[in-house]
Structure formats: C-alpha cells, structure tokens
Amino acid sequence: MAANDPLPTAEQLQDLLLESPGFTEFLLGLTAISASLLGGETPLLCAITVEREAGPATVASSTEAARALDERQYAYDDGPCLTALRQQHTVLIPDLQSDERWGWYARAVADEGIRTVLAVPIKSDNGSRSALNCYSTLAGTFDPGTVAAVEEHAASLSRILRLAMRVHPTDVYPEHLRSALQSRAIVDAAVSLIMVHNRCGREDAVRLLHLASRSSNRRLHDIAQDILKNTSDIPGIAPGGEINKKA
CATH class of the missing domain: 1.10.10 (Arc Repressor Mutant, subunit A)
Structure with a gap:
C-alpha cells in the first residue's frame, strides 16, 4: 500500500455512496480509490467484479486496461478473478510467466505486460458475489505485507458494497x-x-x-x-x- 495512505473511513465511503448518482458511478469511485491507496512505487490496475443474476460483469475498473484484463477471463468463464469471486478465497499469481495453472491466461494477456495478479473476494449477500482484482506489470509486487493490505482493504469495502447493492438495482441501460x-x-x-x-x-x-x-x-x-x-x-x-x- 502506498505510504501514508490510510484506508478510507466508513463515513467517507458512506458519503461516496450517497453522492454517487448510480451503482456504476459508485463502483468506479471505489476502484479509483483502491488503485490510488494500494499502489506504491509500482502503480496497480484495479477492478471490482460483481456477479449478480445476469452473470459476472466488471462493473468498474480504474482503467480500461483493467477492464480488459477482467473481461479476457469471461470469454473462458474461468480465471483468477472469477475463481476468487466464486470460491471466495484469495488467488495470488506471483509470476504469470512461470505459472502452470493459469498459463492460458498469461498467453491471453501477454500483450498487456501484466506479470502478477491478486484477486481478493469481497464479502457480499443477497445472492451476489464480488471480488477486488489487482494487476501489476512487475513480478513479485504482491509480497505478504501487500497481500494482507489488499485483503484488509477488500474487507473494509464489504459493508458499503452490500449496502450499495441493496440501494441500487442492477444497472440496465440502452446501449x-x-x-x-x-x-x-x-x-x-x-x-x-x-x-x-x-x-x-x-x-x-x-x-x-x-x-x-x-x-x-x-x-x-x-x-x-x-x-x-x-x-x-x-x-x-x-x-x-x-x-x-x-x-
């Protein structure tokens, strides 16, 4: 986590929810805050994946690159972020290039320069599941201390995310x-x-x-x-x- 960047307070997260016009805008704010707080000398790409009745969809991402990295997994209906979301446990890939389980994913995102991935579930309810997905271009970015910080951050988002999903129904907009x-x-x-x-x-x-x-x-x-x-x-x-x- 970036130095001197404390986790946002519950009051700040509540203000974000109250002042966001919709669920998509709220989630985009959360991913932007996550990327800012969790990124140190090596910037992180962050996305939040939410699975509701209609299936998994990256509701928000800190950059378009982060969105694309998530959506590559949807085409296969498999991948580190979907595994973290569906099995509700942390998935860490220290180095994509040497990982055997996710070799197909490493090849699929080779052009993006991503070397390491960390996906952490965010506890939710009402039949929904969600996860915070972090990507880095530097292998070894997610040491034990960083993993713990990301898990702590994901846990801090659980309550406000569950509230947001109750307040805002699934966004369905014409194209x-x-x-x-x-x-x-x-x-x-x-x-x-x-x-x-x-x-x-x-x-x-x-x-x-x-x-x-x-x-x-x-x-x-x-x-x-x-x-x-x-x-x-x-x-x-x-x-x-x-x-x-x-x-």
Whole structure:
C-alpha cells in the first residue's frame, strides 16, 4: 500500500455512496480509490467484479486496461478473478510467466505486460458475489505485507458494497446511453478521489475539479481521466485554504 495512505473511513465511503448518482458511478469511485491507496512505487490496475443474476460483469475498473484484463477471463468463464469471486478465497499469481495453472491466461494477456495478479473476494449477500482484482506489470509486487493490505482493504469495502447493492438495482441501460454514463462516471470517480485525498466534501471537490479545468483550459472529462491515471494530478487545498493546481 502506498505510504501514508490510510484506508478510507466508513463515513467517507458512506458519503461516496450517497453522492454517487448510480451503482456504476459508485463502483468506479471505489476502484479509483483502491488503485490510488494500494499502489506504491509500482502503480496497480484495479477492478471490482460483481456477479449478480445476469452473470459476472466488471462493473468498474480504474482503467480500461483493467477492464480488459477482467473481461479476457469471461470469454473462458474461468480465471483468477472469477475463481476468487466464486470460491471466495484469495488467488495470488506471483509470476504469470512461470505459472502452470493459469498459463492460458498469461498467453491471453501477454500483450498487456501484466506479470502478477491478486484477486481478493469481497464479502457480499443477497445472492451476489464480488471480488477486488489487482494487476501489476512487475513480478513479485504482491509480497505478504501487500497481500494482507489488499485483503484488509477488500474487507473494509464489504459493508458499503452490500449496502450499495441493496440501494441500487442492477444497472440496465440502452446501449446508446452507456458511453454518456461512462463519461459521467469518470468525472464522478475523479471527484471521489479529490474528496478522499483532501478530506473535503463533494461541493469543494467539484469546485477544485472545475478550477483545474479552467486553469488549464481543458475539458472536465480530460482532467478527470488524468486524475484516474495519475494521482499526482489531483488538485489540492493548501493549509491556508488556497487552492493548489496539484496536491
């Protein structure tokens, strides 16, 4: 886990749920926060897989690459994240290139440069199952301490995720609305990261995001994408209350 990055508090997670317009936006915020908190010197790709009545689907991922890594497994209806989700135990692949059980998966994602995978179940209920999936381009990233930190983080998400699944039914949208919803969800995820890093409310986080957009003359969506890719781009509040361009 990145140094000096504590787990989000229950109150912060509740605020995220209350202020997210839908389940997809809430989950995208959770994955963005997870990637930010768990990534150290080697950035992690994170995704949360939820299995409901309609079958497994990656509801949210910290990057499109993380989504693709999950979805490669759906084509085979097998893989480390689906195993963690369905059997409800941690699955660790220290080095994909030398792993015998998941050799087919290593070949399928060879072009992505992924070397190690960690999938941790998130306890849920109401007939649903979920898991937090972490990917790294560096073999050996998930040492025992890191595995324990990811498991602790996954456990901390259980209560709020179960509540979210009760509050929000399965998202079913016409295909033509999905791109618009995804764009809005990306901005919401960036706002969630700003809230956690600055320990501020949603209104202040939105104000910071708009200021970053105006000061750089770039679209909110583009600023939000940069924040999700690199947390050093998160705008922050200086001790005196002034707004910095970056934290």
